[in-house]
Amino acid sequence: PVELLVNDVATSDQQYGSFKFAHESRAIVSPMVEIFTSVEVDISAGLQLDLPINSETESGQPITESECLSLLDRMAPYSSNNITDTAGAERAGNCTKGTASSCSCMFTLYHFTTYAVVDVDTVVAVSNAKVANENPAAPTPAPTA
Numbered sequence: 001p002v003e004l005l006v007n008d009v010a011t012s013d014q015q016y017g018s019f020k021f022a023h024e025s026r027a028i029v030s031p032m033v034e035i036f037t038s039v040e041v042d043i044s045a046g047l048q049l050d051l052p053i054n055s056e057t058e059s060g061q062p063i064t065e066s067e068c069l070s071l072l073d074r075m076a077p078y079s080s081n082n083i084t085d086t087a088g089a090e091r092a093g094n095c096t097k098g099t100a101s102s103c104s105c106m107f108t109l110y111h112f113t114t115y116a117v118v119d120v121d122t123v124v125a126v127s128n129a130k131v132a133n134e135n136p137a138a139p140t141p142a143p144t145a
Contacts, residue, residue, distance in 0.1 A: 002037055002038060002039055002041055003037060003038035004035070004037055005035070005036050005037065005038065006033050006034070006035050007033065007034045008031065008032070008033065008034075009032040009033065009034055009083060009114055009116075013083045013084060014028065014032055016084075016086070017080070017082075017083045017084045017085065017086065018080035018082065018083055018084070018085050018086065018087060018088055018089045018114075019032065019078070019080065019083070019089050019114075019116060019118075020086060020088075021088055021089075021123060021127075022078065022089070022116070022118045022123055024126070025119075025122050025123045025126035025127070026122065027118050027119040027120075027122040027123045027126070028116050028117070028118055028119075029053045029054050029055075029075060029117050029118065029119050030051040030052060030053050030054070030104075030105060030116055030117035031051060031052070031116070032114065032115070032116035033051070033114065033115055033116070034083065034113070034114045035049070035109070035112045035113065035114075035115065036112045036113075037112060041112075043109070043110060043111065043112070044110060046108040046109065046110055047108065047109050047110075048106055048107070048108055048109075049077075049106070049107060049108075049109050049115060050098035050099060050100040050104050050105070050106040051077070051098075051100065051104060051105050051106075051115065051116075051117050052100045052101035052103070052104045053071065053072075053075060053101070053103050053104060053105055053117050055067075055068060055071060055101070055102065055103035062101075062102035062103070063102065063103055065097075067103075068097060068102065068103035069097060071103060072095045072096070072097060072103070072105060074119055074120055074121040074122075075095045075105050075117050075118065075119055075120065076091050076092075076093070076094060076095060076117070076118055076120050077091070077092045077093055077094075077095065077105060077107040077109075077115055077116070077117055077118075078090060078091055078092055078115070078116055078117075078118045079092040079109070079111075079113050079114060079115050080113060080114045081111075081113050081114075083114045089114075089116075089118075092107065092109065092115065093107040093108060094107065095107055095117065105117040
């Protein structure tokens with residue numbers, strides 16, 4: 001028999017490893033999990049993974065299906081073969097609506113490693129703001145008469 005093992009990822013690995021970019025942007029919207037097996041298994045045909053995303057309203061109520069679909073348009077699964085490597089995680093496909101919770105990201109994985117769902121729009125916005133702060137535009141000269 002094959003055991004499929006799913007572990008939580010240590011907070012320090014989330015903060016300083018290959019998902020650092022998403023952690024600093026507060027863009028990780030699912031549990032971060034490390035998946036591996038007790039013996040080598042060929043999953044080249046793909047295996048479905050369905051991760052719940054943090055999707056409650058401010059009052060703590062589950063979001064509607066249409067709100068979920070709108071959120072999933074901004075989300076993507078990311079993976080890392082070495083969670084402690086600072087080279088960065090890689091996009092691992094796209095989200096479709098799953099059934100793990102009222103709003104979850106289902107995607108196909110082709111190898112066992114570490115996965116999390118990331119809000120791509122948030123990462124882009126934070127990255128753009130960081131670049132703008134590091135390279136402020138030159139001041140506009142006052143018009144001459």
